[in-house]
Amino acid sequence: MTLRCLIAGLLCLALGAQDRPLIIKASRMLDVRTGKVEAPAQLWVKDGRIQPGPAPADAEVLDLGNRTLLPGLIDCHTHLLIPSGLGELGYLKRSQGALLLDGVVNARRVLEAGFTTVRDVGASASFGDVALRDAIARGDIPGPRLLVAGPALSITGGHGDLNGFPPHLHGADEHIVDSPDQARRVVREWHKYGVDVIKIHATGGVLSNHDDPGAPSFSPPEFKAIVDEARRRGMDVCAHAHGDAGILEATLAGVRSIEHGSLLSPATAREMKARGTFLVPTLYALESILLPGNPYKVPEGSLAKARALLPLRRAGFKAALDAGIPIAYGTDIGVFDHAQVAADFRYLVSYGMTPLQAIQSATLVAADLLRMGRDIGTLEPGHCADLIAVDGDPLKDVRTFERVPFVMKEGKVIRRAP
Numbered sequence: 001m002t003l004r005c006l007i008a009g010l011l012c013l014a015l016g017a018q019d020r021p022l023i024i025k026a027s028r029m030l031d032v033r034t035g036k037v038e039a040p041a042q043l044w045v046k047d048g049r050i051q052p053g054p055a056p057a058d059a060e061v062l063d064l065g066n067r068t069l070l071p072g073l074i075d076c077h078t079h080l081l082i083p084s085g086l087g088e089l090g091y092l093k094r095s096q097g098a099l100l101l102d103g104v105v106n107a108r109r110v111l112e113a114g115f116t117t118v119r120d121v122g123a124s125a126s127f128g129d130v131a132l133r134d135a136i137a138r139g140d141i142p143g144p145r146l147l148v149a150g151p152a153l154s155i156t157g158g159h160g161d162l163n164g165f166p167p168h169l170h171g172a173d174e175h176i177v178d179s180p181d182q183a184r185r186v187v188r189e190w191h192k193y194g195v196d197v198i199k200i201h202a203t204g205g206v207l208s209n210h211d212d213p214g215a216p217s218f219s220p221p222e223f224k225a226i227v228d229e230a231r232r233r234g235m236d237v238c239a240h241a242h243g244d245a246g247i248l249e250a251t252l253a254g255v256r257s258i259e260h261g262s263l264l265s266p267a268t269a270r271e272m273k274a275r276g277t278f279l280v281p282t283l284y285a286l287e288s289i290l291l292p293g294n295p296y297k298v299p300e301g302s303l304a305k306a307r308a309l310l311p312l313r314r315a316g317f318k319a320a321l322d323a324g325i326p327i328a329y330g331t332d333i334g335v336f337d338h339a340q341v342a343a344d345f346r347y348l349v350s351y352g353m354t355p356l357q358a359i360q361s362a363t364l365v366a367a368d369l370l371r372m373g374r375d376i377g378t379l380e381p382g383h384c385a386d387l388i389a390v391d392g393d394p395l396k397d398v399r400t401f402e403r404v405p406f407v408m409k410e411g412k413v414i415r416r417a418p
C-alpha cells in the first residue's frame with residue numbers, strides 16, 4: 001500500500017465523523033465475496049466506518065425498504081477532467097481552468113451514480129486531477145475518493161502526442177519520453193506533483209491521429225525504467241494497451257494493470273495471470289465511439305480504428321476470462337458521457353461474465369487492484385461506510401446499477417431517491 005492509499009483510507013475516518021451511530025436496514029444485502037444474499041439486512045455505521053457487533057441502543061435508524069445493499073462501486077479507469085463530445089479540435093479550445101471545472105462537475109455526477117472511489121488515469125498537464133482529489137478529500141466539494149495519474153507518459157508520435165498538428169501547436173510536452181533516463185525524470189517529476197499512480201501508453205490508441213493501436217510504443221528498457229522508478233517512489237503503473245505485443249512487453253516490465261487489452265492473446269493472458277497483472281477492459285468506450293450519428297464527434301480516422309478493433313475484442317476478453325486474470329471494472333468515461341459510468345456492467349455480462357463476477361470487478365477486485373482492500377470493496381466491519389442500495393435483484397439484472405437510488409460515502413448520505 002502506498003502512503004497516499006493509506007491517507008485515502010484514513011480520511012474516511014476523519015471526514016466521515018458522525019454525531020450518532022446509524023443503523024442501516026434493507027430487505028437484502030449482497031456479500032460480494034461469496035455471492036450470498038442476507039435477508040433481511042442490517043449494519044451499523046459510526047465515524048465513517050462499518051462497525052462490528054450490535055449497535056448501541058441510542059442509534060438512529062435509516063430503513064431503505066425493499067432494496068439490496070452493496071458496497072460503493074469503484075471505477076478504475078476514468079477521465080473526469082475530459083468532457084465527452086468535444087471532438088478533435090474542440091478539445092484544443094478548452095483552457096486548463098475549464099477542464100478542472102468540468103472535473104468538479106463530473107466528480108459529483110459519478111459519486112451520485114454510486115461510484116464512491118475512482119482511479120482517474122490521464123488528465124492534462126497542470127495536475128488539476130491532484131487538486132480535485134485533494135479538494136474532495138478535504139470535504140470542500142462532493143466527489144468519489146480519487147487516485148490520480150496526471151498526464152499519461154507517451155512516446156513521440158504515440159497515443160499521447162498531438163499527431164497531425166503543426167509544431168507551433170505543441171505546448172507542454174513533458175509527458176513525451178524517448179529514453180529510460182527521460183522516463184525516470186518524468187516519473188520523479190509526476191511524483192513531486194503528487195500523483196498516486198503512473199499511467200503509460202504502451203501502444204497506440206483509437207482517439208489519436210496516425211498511431212497504430214496494434215503496435216507497441218516504448219522499448220523494453222524504457223518500460224522497465226518507468227516501472228522501476230515508479231516502484232521506488234511507492235507507485236504502481238497502469239498501461240493503456242490494445243495490441244498483444246505491447247500488452248506483453250508492459251506485463252513483462254511489471255505494470256500493475258493493462259487498460260483496454262483489446263487484442264489480448266491466450267498466451268499473453270497466461271503470462272498476465274502468472275504475474276498477477278490485472279485487466280481493466282473498458283468495454284463500452286469502443287462501442288460508444290461507433291454509436292449511430294457519431295454523438296461524440298469522433299474524427300473519421302479514429303472511427304476507422306474503432307471499426308477494426310471492435311470485432312476482435314470479444315476474443316481478447318474471452319482469453320482474459322479463460323486465463324482467470326483478475327478483471328477490474330473501468331469505463332474510460334470522458335470518451336463517453338460521465339453519467340453513464342455504470343454502462344460497462346451490461347457489457348461485461350454480455351461479453352461472458354456472470355452478474356456476480358461483474359459486481360466483484362467493481363468492488364472486491366477493483367479494491368484489490370488499488371491496494372485498498374482493507375478499506376473499501378466489501379461491507380465488512382472496519383471498512384469505510386461506502387455503500388449503495390439498488391432496486392430489484394442485481395444478480396439477475398446488472399442494469400439496476402444504471403439507476404442507483406441510494407448512495408452513502410464515508411457514512412454520509414449522498415443521494416436518497418424516494
Ligand SMILES: [Zn+2]
Nearest residue numbers: 077079122332
Ligand atoms: Zn482512458
